[in-house]
Amino acid sequence: MSEQTAPQQDNILLEVKNLKKYFPIRKGFFKTLAGYVKAVDGVNFYIHEGETMGLVGESGCGKTTTGRVIVRAYEATGGEVWFKDKNLGRINIPDLDKKQMKSIRQDMQMIFQDPYSSLNPRMTLLQIVGEPLLVNGVARGSDLKDRVAELLRVVGLRPEYMIRYPHAFSGGQRQRIGVARALALNPQLIICDEPVSALDVSVQAQILNLLQDLQQDFHLTYLFVAHDLSVVEHISDRVSVMYVGKLVEMAETEELFNKPLHPYTEALMSAVPKPDPRYQAERIILEGDVADPANPPPGCYFHPRCRYAIDRCKQEEPLLRELLPERFVSCHRAEELSLIGVTEAAVTYQG
Amino acid sequence: MSENGKEPLIEVRDVKVYFYLDEGTVHAVEGVSFDIERGKTLGVVGESGCGKSVTSQAIMQIVPPPGKIVAGDIFFYRYNDDGSSEKIEITKLDPRGTDIRNIRGNEIAKIFQEPMTSLSPVHTIGNQIMEAIILHQKVDKGEARRIAIEVLDEVGMPYPEQRIEYYPHQLSGGMRQRAMIAMALSCHPTLLIADEPTTALDVTTEAQIIDLMQGLQKELGMAIMYITHNLGVIAEVADDVVIMYLGKEVELAPVDATFYEPYHPYTRDLLRSIPRVGRKSRERLHVIAGSVPDPYNIPKGCPYHPRCPDFMPGKCDLDQDLAFTEIKPGHWVRCLLYT
Numbered sequence: 001m002s003e004q005t006a007p008q009q010d011n012i013l014l015e016v017k018n019l020k021k022y023f024p025i026r027k028g029f030f031k032t033l034a035g036y037v038k039a040v041d042g043v044n045f046y047i048h049e050g051e052t053m054g055l056v057g058e059s060g061c062g063k064t065t066t067g068r069v070i071v072r073a074y075e076a077t078g079g080e081v082w083f084k085d086k087n088l089g090r091i092n093i094p095d096l097d098k099k100q101m102k103s104i105r106q107d108m109q110m111i112f113q114d115p116y117s118s119l120n121p122r123m124t125l126l127q128i129v130g131e132p133l134l135v136n137g138v139a140r141g142s143d144l145k146d147r148v149a150e151l152l153r154v155v156g157l158r159p160e161y162m163i164r165y166p167h168a169f170s171g172g173q174r175q176r177i178g179v180a181r182a183l184a185l186n187p188q189l190i191i192c193d194e195p196v197s198a199l200d201v202s203v204q205a206q207i208l209n210l211l212q213d214l215q216q217d218f219h220l221t222y223l224f225v226a227h228d229l230s231v232v233e234h235i236s237d238r239v240s241v242m243y244v245g246k247l248v249e250m251a252e253t254e255e256l257f258n259k260p261l262h263p264y265t266e267a268l269m270s271a272v273p274k275p276d277p278r279y280q281a282e283r284i285i286l287e288g289d290v291a292d293p294a295n296p297p298p299g300c301y302f303h304p305r306c307r308y309a310i311d312r313c314k315q316e317e318p319l320l321r322e323l324l325p326e327r328f329v330s331c332h333r334a335e336e337l338s339l340i341g342v343t344e345a346a347v348t349y350q351g
Numbered sequence: 352m353s354e355n356g357k358e359p360l361i362e363v364r365d366v367k368v369y370f371y372l373d374e375g376t377v378h379a380v381e382g383v384s385f386d387i388e389r390g391k392t393l394g395v396v397g398e399s400g401c402g403k404s405v406t407s408q409a410i411m412q413i414v415p416p417p418g419k420i421v422a423g424d425i426f427f428y429r430y431n432d433d434g435s436s437e438k439i440e441i442t443k444l445d446p447r448g449t450d451i452r453n454i455r456g457n458e459i460a461k462i463f464q465e466p467m468t469s470l471s472p473v474h475t476i477g478n479q480i481m482e483a484i485i486l487h488q489k490v491d492k493g494e495a496r497r498i499a500i501e502v503l504d505e506v507g508m509p510y511p512e513q514r515i516e517y518y519p520h521q522l523s524g525g526m527r528q529r530a531m532i533a534m535a536l537s538c539h540p541t542l543l544i545a546d547e548p549t550t551a552l553d554v555t556t557e558a559q560i561i562d563l564m565q566g567l568q569k570e571l572g573m574a575i576m577y578i579t580h581n582l583g584v585i586a587e588v589a590d591d592v593v594i595m596y597l598g599k600e601v602e603l604a605p606v607d608a609t610f611y612e613p614y615h616p617y618t619r620d621l622l623r624s625i626p627r628v629g630r631k632s633r634e635r636l637h638v639i640a641g642s643v644p645d646p647y648n649i650p651k652g653c654p655y656h657p658r659c660p661d662f663m664p665g666k667c668d669l670d671q672d673l674a675f676t677e678i679k680p681g682h683w684v685r686c687l688l689y690t
Contacts, residue, residue: 058553059524170642200398201580202639205624209635227553230583234626234636257628271558272628273583277606285562286555289523342628 012084013221014070014189015046019079021062021069025294037294039065041245042079044320044328047189047238049084052215052222054236054253056229056268058290062245063225067191070223071108072101083108086188106136109182113194115174119166125152125177126162132184151180154217155210172203179210183218191223196231208235229272233257238326241265244291244301247320250328258341261329263306266339274342281340300332308333359428360542360574361387361410366423366442368405368414377646379405379418381598384675385591387542389430392568392575394589394606396582396621398643402598403578407544410576411455412446427454430541457487460535464547466527470519476503476530477515480537487538498537506533507563525556529563536567543568544576549584561588582625586610591681594618597643597654600675603683614684616659653687661688 020043022036040062047053055063068074070081072093081093085107088100096104109132112118119128129148133139139147149159155176166174175195182190192211196204212235214220226232232239233253240250241264249262260266270284286305291297297304303313312332320330331337368380380402387393395403408414410425425441444451463469471479477499484495496515503511506529519527528548535543545564549557565588568575577588585592585606592609594602594617602615613619623637641658644650650657656667666687675685 058555172642200643201582201621202398202624203642205626205636205638208626209638212635229554230626230628233628268554269628271554273554273557273561273581273587275582275586275610275622275625275627277586277589277610279586283558283562285558289525289556290553 011049012046012082013049014084014223015080015082016066016070017044017080017082019043019066019069019081020077021065021074022077035294038245038296039293040069041293043242043245043247045240045247045250047221047223049188049221050215050219051237052224052235054232054239055223055225055242056227056232056239057242058227060244060290060293061242062293063227063242064193066242067110067193067223067225071105071110071191073110083189102136106132106185107188109185109187109190111175111178111182111190111192111195114198115171115178116198118178119174121166124163124165125157125180128166128177129162129180129184132181136185138185147184148180151183154183154214155180156206170203171199172206175199175203175207176210179207179214183214186218187220189221189223191225193225194227195224197226197228204231211235229268241268244296245293246301246330247328248302248330250320252326255327256341260339260341261323261327261334261337262302262331263308263337263339264302266341267305269342270340272342300330308337357386358389358430359386359426360389361428361576362424362426363406363410364424364426366406366409366425367421368402368409368418369421370418372417375647378598378649379646380409382423382672382675383593383595383598383600384423385593385600385603387574387576388590389428389541390568390572390574391590392577392588394585394592395576395578395595396580396585396592397595398580400597400643400646401595403595404546406595407461407546407576407578410441410542410544411459411461412441412444412451413455427459427542429458453487456483457538458540459542459544460538460540461544461546462528462531462535462548465551466524466531467519470527470531472519475516475518476522476534477517480515480530480534483534484537499533502533502537503530505567506530506536507559508533524552525559528552528556528560532560532563532567536571539571540573542574542576544578546578547580548577550579550581557584564588582610582622594621597646597649599654599685600683601655601685603675605681608679608682612682614678614682614689615655615686616661616688617655620658620660653685663687 019040021040022038024036025034027034043066057063069076076094082090083093084090126148129151130144133144133147148162152159157176196207224235236253239253239256241248243264249265267284267286288305291301299314299316300318303309318330318332320328323329323334363385365382365384366380367382370377370379383406397403409420420442427439427441428436430436480499481495484498500511500515508514508529549560589606592606593600596617602618620639624639639658651668651670653667653673656662673685675683677683678689
């Protein structure tokens with residue numbers, strides 16, 4: 001496949017090219033190879049410095065795996081991940097050796113979904129937030145305490161809390177601890193994996209605002225993985241949509257929501273419940289389930305559920321292409337279709 | 352609230368549910384009142400710990416120990432085919448008696464958030480659906496199986512004759528939720544309690560399930576009590592909406608008024624703090640100060656006063672019960688701003 005996505009620009013922090021991650025399926029006593037789950041199957045996208053890229057899709061579409069392959073929590077099956085590191089320059093992450101990887105990991109951090117399971121209950125905040133500093137030899141002793149105190153202050157927690165254990169905190173506060181830990185090493189890129197989906201509505205707003213403030217203050221770049229489209233729309237500059245291990249569309253947020261180019265994006269947006277009882281629009285109900293990534297249909301993976309599918313979609317797999325400047329879509333019929341997004345008019349009350 | 356030609360199905364009057372724990376008493380539900388009409392949908396909204404699920408447990412008399420319904424009445428109306436109706440006081444029934452068992456799962460059915468944990472993993476979905484049918488309708492196994500296949504077909508399960516032999520783990524999340532809805536509907540309940548039925552599902556599957564529930568409601572004429580924290584879902588499904596905060600009902604209104612004319616500061620704050628699809632918004636979200644207090648130390652007076660933008664010192668924090676007042680027909684608010 002010769003898909004070209006990234007324009008030649010030097011403010012690109014992360015560029016993912018044809019990234020693949022296959023998980024083998026083994027069966028029987030001898031664990032013979034029965035096939036592969038193609039969790040990520042040829043994904044291309046790029047993120048500019050200082051921007052937030054939203055990555056959306058249904059469960060099992062490979063969005064979390066993509067994030068994990070980027071930080072090499074999983075080894076990629078194929079493809080390239082180019083990262084513009086502040087010390088090492090532009091490097092391909094899967095090629096790095098252990099020592100280089102250690103230095104890169106300081107520049108890429110993760111925030112996880114569940115603040116109850118991502119913090120060790122037997123460690124104090126000082127240990128949790130201080131661990132990355134200690135392990136990388138950045139600070140120790142009283143320096144460490146000062147740095148942790150500062151980090152806690154930055155995320156809106158009182159420095160005195162550092163002697164406490166996670167159980168003493170509410171869900172929103174725990175997520176702040178997770179954010180402080182991610183910030184500890186002054187990273188360039190933070191991969192946020194569903195950071196607000198486990199939180200209550202009122203707390204969710206607090207964390208989203210915190211992430212936006214920190215981005216401005218520390219010039220952070222986010223890869224924001226989430227399934228909630230309204231949250232993604234709120235926080236992202238650009239959005240990528242995934243379906244069964246492939247990227248189907250990537251565009252600037254407003255354009256994507258106002259005028260989607262891929263039928264799957266259109267259906268996703270139509271499915272989001274709009275918080276307005278006066279909103280009247282035809283709802284697109286997708287039939288059936290998401291395709292099985294171990295046994296995907298031929299042609300376009302979305303064609304069995306697509307209401308615009310033609311014969312070509314059943315045979316030929318569409319490639320991701322740049323239809324308009326910085327607007328990427330993988331659909332054979334993208335030029336001829338006129339799809340409906342959600343517009344400002346969708347919600348009229350002022351709240 | 353129940354006169355003027357409306358057909359009530361459930362009347363909840365000033366119900367209180369307390370949990371007696373070693374650490375203290377948790378006032379999970381503190382004086383909640385509402386009606387559910389036949390064939391209508393009542394949405395119940397609130398953050399975790401506000402008592403919305405416990406309220407629904409009280410209606411079915413399944414509040415888990417050490418919880419107890421300590422005050423209030425819940426009435427259930429049974430409509431007979433000849434047009435007559437009887438009024439049953441659920442709170443007076445023995446939670447283990449036959450009377451409530453005939454209602455539970457039969458006339459009032461419930462579906463839960465996570466179908467994987469509320470379905471038995473060691474029984475086929477067919478056996479689980481047939482169990483309810485055999486229990487409540489006097490039919491033999493063959494007939495129960497026929498009904499089970501029919502109801503699976505009705506909820507849009509493809510190949511119901513084969514899928515009836517499936518175990519829950521063999522189905523996708525959306526299909527499992529359909530199986531659970533099939534189980535709940537197998538005895539044609541007049542009230543379906545849906546406790547966050549789509550929270551664990553993807554948006555496209557959520558749209559399928561909501562569409563299905565609305566279709567079935569129209570067809571079968573059942574009422575739905577829809578519990579969720581998602582205001583988008585509420586806007587779509589509800590006729591009336593109850594907003595709860597720390598065990599108290601703060602506002603009860605028709606759905607349009609809830610969104611366009613909210614009175615209680617908590618309702619307004621909630622509406623303003625959600626990001627909305629379609630409104631371009633790199634601006635900051637409205638934030639509700641602080642977090643939900645812990646259930647052992649509920650603030651005196653109005654429980655929302657420490658977080659409220661319209662807090663009136665010396666009024667809202669006085670130790671008193673606030674009245675739930677009807678501001679407009681059908682629109683009730685519990686707030687001192689309007690008394």
